[in-house]
Amino acid sequence: MSRRRNRDRTCDPRLVRPMLYRLSYPPVYKTAHCFVEYNEMILLSIKEKSKIINHAKRETPYECCGIIAGVDARITEIYEIKNLPSDDPRIAELKIPEDRTVRYMMDPKEQFQALRNMRERNLTMMGIYHSHPHSQAFPSATDVRLAFYPNVFYLIISLAETVPSLRAFFIVDQKITEEKIEIIETRS
């Protein structure tokens, strides 16, 4: 059976606990609107694309990170989340590389607020984004190792070239599959 047909909106507790370590610590999964409903394609407006790229640029030389939410395939909200600094005790606790220029770890408090906001507005968490200030928009070995969410896509923004690039992936069982992003005009 294909990965697509296998998708299930329910939260398997065996998956949820390890998955949330990437997103935050301590886990806040009980509050989460889990997880993405599978979409054939990701629809990203020019406005939201710019918002993500601007966030990445502002945080350089550090990686930026955040959550992408929406309805169906359409991304409607970008939540910018603070990338925890190297001296945060949770970094050592979770054996995450200290250097924020090559990794991200979301601030759990801000993540909690984003998840609550999503729930109130009936939005679905669709993806997690982060930036690669100096490397290509492709999951690093660390990204793959710590990709615990099979049901959200990982959007990576690269600032390595003059023109920033965005690519989206599903990472399931260490296997990377690229997902198509369609850039659309904003109607508002």
Ligand SMILES: [Zn+2]
């Ligand atoms: Zn990365």
